[in-house]
Amino acid sequence: MSDEAPKPTSALKSQILKDPSVILEDRELMAALLEAGGTSSAGRNVVDLRGKLVDRLEDRLDRLEETHRHVIAAAYENLAGTQQVHRAVLALLEAASFKEFLASLGQDVANILSLDVIRLGLETASAAPGQALGPAGPLATTVIALPKGSIDSYLTGNPEVAPRRVTLRPTRAELDGLYADQPKWVQSEALIKLDLGPGTLPGLLALGAEDAQRFHPEQGTDLLNFFGLSFEKMLRRWLA
Numbered sequence: 001m002s003d004e005a006p007k008p009t010s011a012l013k014s015q016i017l018k019d020p021s022v023i024l025e026d027r028e029l030m031a032a033l034l035e036a037g038g039t040s041s042a043g044r045n046v047v048d049l050r051g052k053l054v055d056r057l058e059d060r061l062d063r064l065e066e067t068h069r070h071v072i073a074a075a076y077e078n079l080a081g082t083q084q085v086h087r088a089v090l091a092l093l094e095a096a097s098f099k100e101f102l103a104s105l106g107q108d109v110a111n112i113l114s115l116d117v118i119r120l121g122l123e124t125a126s127a128a129p130g131q132a133l134g135p136a137g138p139l140a141t142t143v144i145a146l147p148k149g150s151i152d153s154y155l156t157g158n159p160e161v162a163p164r165r166v167t168l169r170p171t172r173a174e175l176d177g178l179y180a181d182q183p184k185w186v187q188s189e190a191l192i193k194l195d196l197g198p199g200t201l202p203g204l205l206a207l208g209a210e211d212a213q214r215f216h217p218e219q220g221t222d223l224l225n226f227f228g229l230s231f232e233k234m235l236r237r238w239l240a
Helices: 009-016 029-037 051-094 096-113 150-155 222-239
Strands: 119-121 143-146 166-170 187-196 201-208
Touching: 051 096, 051 222, 096 119, 096 222, 119 150, 150 187, 150 201, 166 222, 187 222, 201 222
Parallel strands: 119 143
Antiparallel strands: 119 201, 166 187, 187 201
Protein backbone atom coordinates (compact mmCIF):
# COMPACT_ATOMS: atom_id res chain seq x y z
CA MET A 1 0.00 0.00 0.00
CA SER A 2 1.38 3.36 -1.00
CA ASP A 3 2.16 5.97 1.67
CA GLU A 4 2.19 8.71 -0.94
CA ALA A 5 0.60 11.93 0.38
CA PRO A 6 -2.63 13.12 -1.30
CA LYS A 7 -2.05 15.39 -4.25
CA PRO A 8 -2.88 19.09 -3.64
CA THR A 9 -5.63 18.93 -6.25
CA SER A 10 -7.24 15.94 -4.53
CA ALA A 11 -7.17 17.69 -1.16
CA LEU A 12 -8.71 20.81 -2.72
CA LYS A 13 -11.38 18.74 -4.43
CA SER A 14 -12.26 17.00 -1.17
CA GLN A 15 -12.48 20.32 0.65
CA ILE A 16 -14.79 21.79 -2.00
CA LEU A 17 -17.05 18.74 -2.02
CA LYS A 18 -17.17 18.86 1.76
CA ASP A 19 -18.26 22.53 1.79
CA PRO A 20 -19.40 23.77 -1.66
CA SER A 21 -20.44 27.13 -0.17
CA VAL A 22 -16.75 28.11 -0.19
CA ILE A 23 -17.05 28.32 -3.98
CA LEU A 24 -20.75 29.08 -4.40
CA GLU A 25 -20.55 32.23 -2.31
CA ASP A 26 -17.50 33.60 -4.10
CA ARG A 27 -18.64 35.50 -7.19
CA GLU A 28 -15.22 35.67 -8.85
CA LEU A 29 -14.60 31.94 -8.51
CA MET A 30 -18.10 31.10 -9.76
CA ALA A 31 -17.69 33.40 -12.75
CA ALA A 32 -14.39 31.72 -13.63
CA LEU A 33 -15.86 28.21 -13.28
CA LEU A 34 -18.92 29.02 -15.35
CA GLU A 35 -16.73 30.57 -18.05
CA ALA A 36 -14.54 27.48 -18.08
CA GLY A 37 -17.63 25.32 -18.36
CA GLY A 38 -18.63 27.13 -21.53
CA THR A 39 -16.06 25.13 -23.54
CA SER A 40 -15.68 21.40 -23.89
CA SER A 41 -14.45 19.87 -20.65
CA ALA A 42 -14.03 16.34 -21.96
CA GLY A 43 -11.03 14.69 -20.44
CA ARG A 44 -10.48 17.50 -17.94
CA ASN A 45 -10.51 16.81 -14.22
CA VAL A 46 -12.82 19.77 -13.36
CA VAL A 47 -15.51 19.65 -10.69
CA ASP A 48 -18.73 21.10 -12.20
CA LEU A 49 -20.56 23.06 -9.51
CA ARG A 50 -23.17 24.55 -11.80
CA GLY A 51 -25.73 21.96 -10.72
CA LYS A 52 -25.31 22.91 -7.07
CA LEU A 53 -25.55 26.59 -7.98
CA VAL A 54 -28.82 25.97 -9.82
CA ASP A 55 -30.15 23.92 -6.90
CA ARG A 56 -29.31 26.71 -4.47
CA LEU A 57 -30.93 29.34 -6.68
CA GLU A 58 -34.05 27.18 -7.00
CA ASP A 59 -34.23 26.81 -3.22
CA ARG A 60 -33.93 30.57 -2.80
CA LEU A 61 -36.64 31.12 -5.42
CA ASP A 62 -38.94 28.65 -3.65
CA ARG A 63 -38.45 30.49 -0.34
CA LEU A 64 -39.02 33.83 -2.03
CA GLU A 65 -42.25 32.60 -3.64
CA GLU A 66 -43.47 31.20 -0.32
CA THR A 67 -42.73 34.51 1.41
CA HIS A 68 -44.48 36.33 -1.43
CA ARG A 69 -47.59 34.16 -0.99
CA HIS A 70 -47.66 34.87 2.75
CA VAL A 71 -47.28 38.61 2.17
CA ILE A 72 -50.10 38.66 -0.39
CA ALA A 73 -52.36 36.61 1.88
CA ALA A 74 -51.66 38.90 4.83
CA ALA A 75 -52.34 41.97 2.68
CA TYR A 76 -55.70 40.61 1.53
CA GLU A 77 -56.60 39.63 5.08
CA ASN A 78 -55.70 43.09 6.36
CA LEU A 79 -57.69 44.76 3.57
CA ALA A 80 -60.73 42.61 4.34
CA GLY A 81 -60.42 43.40 8.04
CA THR A 82 -60.16 47.11 7.33
CA GLN A 83 -63.28 47.03 5.19
CA GLN A 84 -65.18 45.15 7.91
CA VAL A 85 -64.24 47.66 10.60
CA HIS A 86 -65.19 50.58 8.36
CA ARG A 87 -68.58 48.99 7.68
CA ALA A 88 -69.10 48.46 11.43
CA VAL A 89 -68.28 52.10 12.22
CA LEU A 90 -70.61 53.34 9.47
CA ALA A 91 -73.41 51.13 10.81
CA LEU A 92 -73.05 52.70 14.26
CA LEU A 93 -72.97 56.21 12.80
CA GLU A 94 -76.36 55.66 11.16
CA ALA A 95 -78.11 55.20 14.52
CA ALA A 96 -80.65 57.97 15.22
CA SER A 97 -81.06 57.14 18.92
CA PHE A 98 -79.16 55.43 21.72
CA LYS A 99 -81.49 52.45 21.43
CA GLU A 100 -80.73 52.13 17.74
CA PHE A 101 -77.04 52.52 18.54
CA LEU A 102 -77.15 49.56 20.94
CA ALA A 103 -79.27 47.52 18.55
CA SER A 104 -76.75 48.14 15.77
CA LEU A 105 -73.91 47.19 18.11
CA GLY A 106 -75.47 43.89 19.11
CA GLN A 107 -76.74 42.93 15.66
CA ASP A 108 -75.15 44.75 12.72
CA VAL A 109 -71.66 45.07 14.20
CA ALA A 110 -71.73 41.51 15.54
CA ASN A 111 -72.66 40.19 12.08
CA ILE A 112 -70.16 42.36 10.20
CA LEU A 113 -67.28 41.38 12.48
CA SER A 114 -68.46 37.75 12.84
CA LEU A 115 -68.73 37.94 16.62
CA ASP A 116 -70.84 35.72 18.85
CA VAL A 117 -71.54 38.30 21.54
CA ILE A 118 -70.85 41.98 22.24
CA ARG A 119 -71.20 43.57 25.66
CA LEU A 120 -70.69 47.13 26.86
CA GLY A 121 -69.60 47.27 30.49
CA LEU A 122 -69.82 50.54 32.42
CA GLU A 123 -68.25 51.05 35.83
CA THR A 124 -70.78 52.53 38.22
CA ALA A 125 -71.27 52.97 41.93
CA SER A 126 -75.05 53.31 41.66
CA ALA A 127 -75.99 49.89 40.29
CA ALA A 128 -75.38 46.34 41.43
CA PRO A 129 -72.56 44.51 39.60
CA GLY A 130 -73.95 42.55 36.66
CA GLN A 131 -77.17 44.57 36.52
CA ALA A 132 -78.52 45.15 33.01
CA LEU A 133 -78.43 48.83 32.14
CA GLY A 134 -79.73 48.74 28.57
CA PRO A 135 -83.24 49.67 27.40
CA ALA A 136 -86.02 47.35 28.53
CA GLY A 137 -86.39 44.29 26.37
CA PRO A 138 -83.81 42.25 24.44
CA LEU A 139 -81.30 45.10 24.52
CA ALA A 140 -81.21 45.26 28.32
CA THR A 141 -78.19 42.98 28.70
CA THR A 142 -76.21 44.76 25.99
CA VAL A 143 -75.05 47.18 28.70
CA ILE A 144 -73.82 45.73 32.02
CA ALA A 145 -72.98 47.49 35.29
CA LEU A 146 -69.45 46.83 36.55
CA PRO A 147 -67.95 47.60 39.99
CA LYS A 148 -65.71 50.62 40.26
CA GLY A 149 -62.09 49.67 39.47
CA SER A 150 -63.01 46.24 38.10
CA ILE A 151 -62.08 46.91 34.47
CA ASP A 152 -58.35 47.41 35.03
CA SER A 153 -58.28 44.41 37.34
CA TYR A 154 -60.04 42.24 34.75
CA LEU A 155 -57.73 43.38 31.96
CA THR A 156 -54.41 42.84 33.74
CA GLY A 157 -55.03 40.77 36.85
CA ASN A 158 -52.43 42.99 38.51
CA PRO A 159 -53.25 46.42 39.96
CA GLU A 160 -49.65 47.54 39.42
CA VAL A 161 -49.79 46.94 35.65
CA ALA A 162 -51.33 49.60 33.42
CA PRO A 163 -53.86 48.09 31.00
CA ARG A 164 -53.54 48.51 27.26
CA ARG A 165 -56.39 49.98 25.25
CA VAL A 166 -56.92 46.66 23.43
CA THR A 167 -56.41 43.24 25.01
CA LEU A 168 -56.76 40.00 23.02
CA ARG A 169 -56.80 36.70 24.86
CA PRO A 170 -58.68 33.53 25.85
CA THR A 171 -61.62 34.33 28.11
CA ARG A 172 -60.85 34.42 31.81
CA ALA A 173 -63.24 33.94 34.73
CA GLU A 174 -66.38 35.96 34.07
CA LEU A 175 -66.36 39.55 35.29
CA ASP A 176 -69.49 40.16 37.37
CA GLY A 177 -71.90 38.96 34.70
CA LEU A 178 -70.18 40.79 31.83
CA TYR A 179 -71.59 38.32 29.34
CA ALA A 180 -74.88 38.22 31.27
CA ASP A 181 -77.25 35.62 29.86
CA GLN A 182 -74.66 34.12 27.51
CA PRO A 183 -73.46 30.60 28.39
CA LYS A 184 -69.85 29.73 29.11
CA TRP A 185 -69.03 29.04 25.47
CA VAL A 186 -67.40 32.46 25.03
CA GLN A 187 -63.85 31.14 24.66
CA SER A 188 -61.85 34.17 23.50
CA GLU A 189 -62.35 37.91 23.71
CA ALA A 190 -61.18 41.26 22.44
CA LEU A 191 -61.45 43.84 25.22
CA ILE A 192 -61.35 47.56 24.47
CA LYS A 193 -61.04 49.95 27.38
CA LEU A 194 -63.11 53.11 26.88
CA ASP A 195 -62.28 56.57 28.19
CA LEU A 196 -65.62 58.32 28.62
CA GLY A 197 -64.26 61.71 29.56
CA PRO A 198 -63.01 63.65 32.59
CA GLY A 199 -64.78 62.85 35.83
CA THR A 200 -66.44 59.79 34.30
CA LEU A 201 -65.73 56.16 35.16
CA PRO A 202 -64.32 54.05 32.31
CA GLY A 203 -66.16 51.57 30.15
CA LEU A 204 -65.27 48.26 28.53
CA LEU A 205 -66.33 46.99 25.13
CA ALA A 206 -66.13 43.20 25.13
CA LEU A 207 -66.15 41.31 21.82
CA GLY A 208 -66.63 37.61 22.49
CA ALA A 209 -66.17 34.57 20.26
CA GLU A 210 -66.90 30.88 20.65
CA ASP A 211 -63.70 30.07 18.75
CA ALA A 212 -60.88 29.84 21.28
CA GLN A 213 -58.37 30.87 18.58
CA ARG A 214 -60.29 33.88 17.29
CA PHE A 215 -58.48 36.33 19.59
CA HIS A 216 -54.97 35.80 20.95
CA PRO A 217 -52.18 38.10 22.19
CA GLU A 218 -50.01 37.66 19.08
CA GLN A 219 -52.55 39.38 16.82
CA GLY A 220 -52.25 42.99 15.72
CA THR A 221 -54.54 45.54 17.35
CA ASP A 222 -54.43 48.51 14.94
CA LEU A 223 -57.91 47.95 13.51
CA LEU A 224 -59.48 47.35 16.91
CA ASN A 225 -57.74 50.45 18.23
CA PHE A 226 -59.40 52.45 15.46
CA PHE A 227 -62.77 50.84 16.12
CA GLY A 228 -62.41 51.46 19.84
CA LEU A 229 -61.59 55.15 19.38
CA SER A 230 -64.52 55.60 17.00
CA PHE A 231 -66.90 53.78 19.33
CA GLU A 232 -65.64 55.76 22.31
CA LYS A 233 -66.37 59.11 20.63
CA MET A 234 -69.86 57.99 19.58
CA LEU A 235 -70.65 56.64 23.06
CA ARG A 236 -69.57 59.89 24.69
CA ARG A 237 -72.09 61.73 22.53
CA TRP A 238 -74.93 59.42 23.53
CA LEU A 239 -74.05 59.50 27.23
CA ALA A 240 -73.62 63.30 27.35
